[in-house]
Amino acid sequence: MGDLHLPNISDGEDKSSPLKNRIRKNYRHIRKWAKRTETNCFRIYDRDIKEYPLAIDFYDGRFCVHYFSSMGDDEPRQDLYEAAVEALSSLFGAREESIYWRTRIRREKTEQYEKVNEEKEFFTVVEYGVKFRVNLLDYLDTGLFLDHRETRRLVASMAKGKRLLNLFAYTCSFSVHAAMAGAAFTKSVDLSNTYTAWGRENFLLNGLPSQNHPIVRADCLKFIDEEIDSRVLYDLIVIDPPTLSRSKKMDQFFDVQLDHSMFLSKALRLLAPGGTLFFSTNARKFKLDQEALEGCSVIDISQKTIPLDFHDAKIHRCWKINQF
């Protein structure tokens, strides 16, 4: 590939805005890494300065700005909005229409994964040389959770010739990385038609054959019982569920804190001897039930899997689980 557009910053080093200074510094650092690794989607600002409660992600020259509301307000204050637009336009020449705003108000009870717009603004980004469709406008999330970049790479590094099961697969990013790294077989399971279709596109985009990479639209809670009955085994299993999930398509409510031990002990029955299970959650107050994993080696790999552009050590937690 080698033709990623990662602009050079030449804004005359204007030091008047702390936000601009920090973005410039962060971007210069990550740009070197991005060029080397063939990646054009990454975080360029991560709530580094208290007065600017934003996270800004660069997606091939477009920007996704998350506003972290503490007061329950949906929209950022006007001065904050203007500071971000000014910083991005002077550093990158960004136009207002290439800056997409998101607000992150703490979600209650059930997680919503519904559409927020109908524009269908898809475009392609590259992560470690692998392509993904993203959309910064129409859905609550972009199609690629950037905080799991290193987790995907870790799974991919173990995937050659292996069989992978990806539960709560969203747009199949773990499976596509594993397939590109030579996985013999991947199966991705998600409840949403939108995301399974999106996942299929991600496979196609990378020229991967569909016959060895099925994508199943199903409730993982039911699917796991059926898969145990069918006696298939996997060398690698990835489980990255939502914190809470309830949908008309599901029979049961899923709460990662209450249900993970039951779910993980079932998943372990699908693990081939010598296989590895990766379990991750974004739930901040989550406590792993170690007792339910008796007879397993459980290694907390959270620190290792937080990418260098993410400055919030608690963005996700992740464990590598092996059976003795």
Ligand SMILES: C[S@@+](CC[C@H](N)C(=O)[O-])C[C@H]1O[C@@H](n2cnc3c(N)ncnc32)[C@H](O)[C@@H]1O
């Ligand atoms: C946090 S996202 C998973 C992120 C994904 N692992 C990744 O790395 O991109 C949660 C996903 O779980 C799916 N989901 C929620 N409840 C589900 C269920 N009961 N069965 C299957 N998928 C479910 C949602 O549709 C969504 O795609």
